Amino acid sequence: MSAPPRIAIVGAGPGGLTLARVLHVHGIPSTVYELDASATARDQGGTLDLDEESGQRALSHAGLLEAFRPLSRPEGGELRLLGKDADVSLHLLPPEDGGGNGRPEIDRRALRDLLLGSLPEGTVHWGQKVRAVAPGPAGRPTLTLADGTSVETDVLVGADGAWSRVRPLLSDAEPVYTGVSFVDGLLNDVDTRHPAVAELVGRGSMFALADEKGLFAQRNGDGRIRVYAAVKAPEEWSRSGLTDRSGPGGPADPADPADPAAARKRLLDLFPDWDEGLRALIADSEGPLVARPIHALPIGHRWDRVPGVTLLGDAAHLMSPFAGAGANLAMLDGAELALALAAHDDLETALNAYETAMFPRAEEAARQSADHLVDFFQPDALRILRDAFITMTAAGGADR
Ligand SMILES: Cc1cc2nc3c(=O)[nH]c(=O)nc-3n(C[C@H](O)[C@H](O)[C@H](O)COP(=O)(O)OP(=O)(O)OC[C@H]3O[C@@H](n4cnc5c(N)ncnc54)[C@H](O)[C@@H]3O)c2cc1C
Structure with a gap:
């Protein structure tokens, strides 16, 4: 052999x-x-x-x-689409058979x-x-x-x-930079410490879209909510001291500590007239914010x-x-x-x-x-995504 x-x-x-x-x-x-x-x-x-x-x-x-x-x-298949006023435009529930x-x-x-x-x-x-x-x-x-x-x-x-x-x-x-950067943050022990945020996000994912940017949140299994602020920006933007930065494919660089409070404020300034409940996703996040410029082959x-x-x-x-x-x-x-x-x-x-x-x-x-x-990142992204999700789930019969 x-x-x-x-x-x-x-x-x-x-x-x-x-x-x-x-x-x-x-x-x-x-x-x-x-x-x-x-x-x-x-x-x-x-x-x-x-x-x-x-x-x-x-x-x-x-x-x-x-x-x-x-x-x-x-149950993580639950999905909410919101505008910047936090009004729910679409709410998809996972099917009741438990199969998500x-x-x-x-x-x-x-x-x-x-x-x-x-x-x-x-x-x-x-x-x-x-x-x-x-x-x-x-x-x-x-x-x-x-x-x-x-x-x-x-x-x-x-x-x-x-x-x-x-x-x-x-x-x-x-890999080439796509023109979009994420900045991600974490909220811990949300049901106890951040009940309003927990209620806003639900059991699955939440996308808030407006002004050619987004605030995305997803519930994790350990009582945490992970938040991504998504913006169109030059690649250098995420290297500009706004946040800690992620190395290629890697964790935040501990040798590059941006002041977390200043980083939060700078990020919040990009969402000035968004509902306070949505801004809380950034304002109440804990630990460093990590910038992730998004690349693609x-x-x-x-x-x-x-x-x-x-x-x-x-x-x-x-x-x-x-x-x-x-x-x-x-x-x-x-x-x-x-x-x-x-x-x-x-x-x-x-x-x-x-x-x-x-x-x-x-x-x-x-x-x-x-x-x-x-x-x-279209000006009418909320409508486009709403239509797309409705079309996608129509065949599957998800509750709305
Ligand atoms: C914000 C964000 C959200 C995402 N959400 C989703 C999602 O919901 N669903 C989904 O399907 N995908 C999602 N993705 C994509 C997903 O994370 C990746 O596509 C996936 O992790 C790729 O898996 P991989 O095994 O190819 O590589 P990786 O997960 O990148 O693993 C590569 C491994 O190689 C190691 N490594 C790197 N270089 C070396 C080296 N020189 N020597 C030894 N080891 C090395 C790294 O440490 C790492 O452990 C998301 C990505 C991002 C950025």
Whole structure:
């Protein structure tokens, strides 16, 4: 029996971990290199709604769908669309059958823990930043870790997000700023400490839209509400001391502390005549505000086959969050890549089969997310989004 291929996965995000898990289900070992020092080193961010056709399908291939159900929140499918006067323009409730809208929410931390807990001990090598990659002789790509160690592999998968170190082996494409920045903040223990905000947001998501900007809020499973202020702004704006800033794909830079009170005031000044209940989302938030300039790779990004190397998730098809698709696609990519590697003895045949299905799927989602980004920042965004949500849910019969 031939030895299994040496599979190195760079990045323990939803995509990389799903790949490792589905490989494991098929008896194929892999090694994940992750720059975070540990599973708890960094706040994983807010909540994700997992689509039946992508995120949930990936979990099914991973054998984790049943374990996912009790961790998920179907009620998180509740959605409110508001104007800047806080009047509710549309209120969608999840169906009463408890199945949500087919996209139950799960906190990112819970999802990561679920995937991590399903992997053999030692699969993830924490605190291992991949510094460089090279094609290597005879199609055996090599990666170099920050401590100088070199690792030769048979398959190298870049699951390392927006600013992938693996991508340059395959493509010259780089993420481009979309013209939109998010600033995100947190409110803790909302039902007790911020009941008015809790009431305004409800059990799921709230979008307030006006003046070509937005205040978005989503309830997390841990009594928190995560808030995103979304504005059209030059990229430098988020680097201008308004807030702490997020490094590429990473956490706030602790060496760059903006004065949180001053940052809040500057942000609030962008929403001067918005209802006080909505402004409270920013005013009452706690801890640092984190700026996230939103970048995207070109729609339809693809590459020619390079022996033994491929990409998945944001590394392959970074898109704005306006289609709510990025993590879902990353997980489906990971699952399908694992299935292809399990199905084909020849590695190039497997990588080719995976990419052939992934490229058009990613292109369609990237186009949708770019279109939605434009919609969210139109002067009459509230009407556009209201019509779009009504059309989308009409077939599903959500309560309104
Ligand atoms: C504000 C916002 C809201 C979003 N909301 C949604 C949503 O509701 N639904 C949805 O589906 N998607 C959403 N997304 C998109 C989603 O977050 C991403 O698409 C998803 O996380 C991509 O997963 P990934 O595994 O490809 O990469 P990532 O999650 O970025 O994981 C990459 C991993 O690689 C590691 N890494 C990076 N570089 C290296 C290196 N050199 N060496 C070792 N490790 C490295 C990182 O530390 C990280 O752990 C949202 C994004 C944003 C910004």
